[in-house]
Amino acid sequence: MADDDNRCGHDGCSCAVTGDQEYCSDHCRNAADQDITEISCDCGHSGCGIL
Numbered sequence: 001m002a003d004d005d006n007r008c009g010h011d012g013c014s015c016a017v018t019g020d021q022e023y024c025s026d027h028c029r030n031a032a033d034q035d036i037t038e039i040s041c042d043c044g045h046s047g048c049g050i051l
């Protein structure tokens, strides 16, 4: 295991990612790239965000 906690790099997202991924989804990649701050993540993964 690396020092990385294997969480998605997008603030507000609590999804786990595998070792070679930085984000759990394109949604998170785009949001982080555009510096979008979300109160709740909208990546669509179960267990993440409000829904």
Ligand SMILES: [Zn+2]
Residues within 6 Å of the ligand: 008, 012, 013, 014, 015, 024, 028, 041, 042, 043, 044, 045, 048, 049
């Ligand atoms: Zn998420």
Ligand SMILES: [Zn+2]
Residues within 6 Å of the ligand: 008, 009, 010, 013, 014, 015, 023, 024, 025, 028, 041, 043
């Ligand atoms: Zn994510």
